[in-house]
Amino acid sequence: MDVAELTRELVSIPSHTDETAAGEFIESWLRRETDARVRRDEVGNVIARRGAEGASATNAANESLALVGHHDVVEPAPSQVDADGEYVVERRDGRLYGRGTADMKGAVAAAMLAFRDAAVGADDAAGELVFASFVGEEVGGVGARHAIEQGFAPDYAVVGEGSTGYSSSGVTDVAVAHKGRRGSTITARGTAAHASEVGVGENAIYRAADAVDLVRTLEAPAVDVAGETLAGSLVVTEIEGGTAMNVIPERCEVTVDERTVPGERADLERVADLEGVEWTVDQDLPPMRCGDERFATAVLEAADGTQSGSPELVTKPHATDAGWLSDAGTECVIYGPSEPGEAHTETESVSLEVLERCYETYRRTAENWPR
Structure with missing residues (x-):
C-alpha cells in the first residue's frame, strides 16, 4: 500500500x-x-x-x-x-x-x-x-x-x-x-436605569468603551525567527450589550482575538484594573x-x-x-x-x-x- x-x-x-x-x-x-x-x-x-x-x-x-x-x-x-x-x-x-x-x-x-x-x-x-x-x-x-x-x-x-x-x-x-492564539472576553458591568435618568445608572457600554480604548493602546510583541519577523496582534472582534433603546445598559461584553508569539505577551490583563471591568481568558493556544x-x-x-x-x-x-x-x-x-x-x-x-x-x-x- x-x-x-x-x-x-x-x-x-x-x-x-x-x-x-x-x-x-x-x-x-x-x-x-x-x-x-x-x-x-x-x-x-x-x-x-x-x-x-x-x-x-x-x-x-x-x-x-x-x-x-x-x-x-x-x-x-x-x-x-x-x-x-x-x-x-x-x-x-x-x-x-x-x-x-x-x-x-x-x-x-x-x-x-x-x-x-x-x-x-x-x-x-x-x-x-x-x-x-x-x-x-x-x-x-x-x-x-x-x-x-x-x-x-x-x-x-x-x-x-x-x-x-x-x-x-x-x-x-x-x-x-x-503564532499562538489567546481568545478572551472583557465584561463590563454597570447599573441599569431608564435612559431619561442618565445620572441614576452606570453605563456598562461606556465602561466597555474605556476598555476598548485601552486595548487599542497596547502593543503586541514580535520576535525574529529564521530571518522573518513573527508579529503578534491584538484586535477587538465582537461587542454585545444593552437590552432596549431606552434602558441604560448594565452589562456589555467585548471579545478580543490575540495572536501570541514565543516570549512576551501584550499586557491585556490591564483592562481588569478599570472600574467595573472583568477579563476572562476563554482559549489559550500556545x-x-x-x-x-x-x-x-x-x-x-x-x-x-x-x-x-x-x-x-x-x-x-x-x-x-x-x-x-x-x-x-x-x-x-x-x-x-x-x-x-x-x-x-x-x-x-x-x-x-x-x-x-x-x-x-x-x-x-x-x-x-x-x-
Missing part, C-alpha cells in the same frame, strides 16, 4: 464529530503492519513506539523522536459527503480531493508508512521512534493536552501540519515557529519555537534531499499541536503537505507528489536523528 492508497482509505472515514472509527483504523493498521508497541488511549489518541523503551534525555543516543499528526477534521461541506455518510475522496490531476486530505490525514498516512519503513534498531543506543495521531486538534488540542498530561514527552517531534508553499510555490519548507538549531537543520537537510526545490526554515501564522508539545518541553518543527488556503475548504486537496515527499522526509529524519 502506497501513501496515496493509505490516505484515500483514511480520508474516507468520517471523523468530524467522532474520531473512533479513524482511530481504530490507524491502530489496526499499525498492529498489522509493524511490530511496534501500539495503544489507543481513553480519549482516542493512537500512540505507537519502536526502538529502545524509556528514551532518556541524559543520553543523546537514547533520545526519542515523534512523528505527530491528528485524525480529527472540521465538518465537511455537503459535496464532501456521499449518501451513506462516507466522505467523498476523488483522485484527479495528481491530487486527492476530500475533507481531511490536506488537514491532515495525508500527513498522518505518510507518517504511518515512514514509521513502519524507517530502519530503526532495537538496542539501547538506537533511541525511540514514536508515532502519534491525536484527537481534538481542531477544538483546542484536546488529544495532545491529554497525552501530555499522561506523560507523553518525546524529546523531538516533527508535526505534519502544512508547510508547503511558504518560501515558494510547490516547495515543502520546515517551519520552526508559529505559540511554538524550535530551540534546537541542529534538529531543525537535520530535518531541513532531509527535506532538501527529497525535492527539486530548495526548502527553507520558515514560520507559520497559526497555532498547531506543536504549541502544546513545545510548551511541555519537546523540540518541534513542522513539515507537512498542506498548502496555504487548502485546509477547511470545500475543495480541500493535497498533492500526491508532495505526500510522497513527506513520507520520504519523515523516513530519512527517523533514520538519521538523533545523530
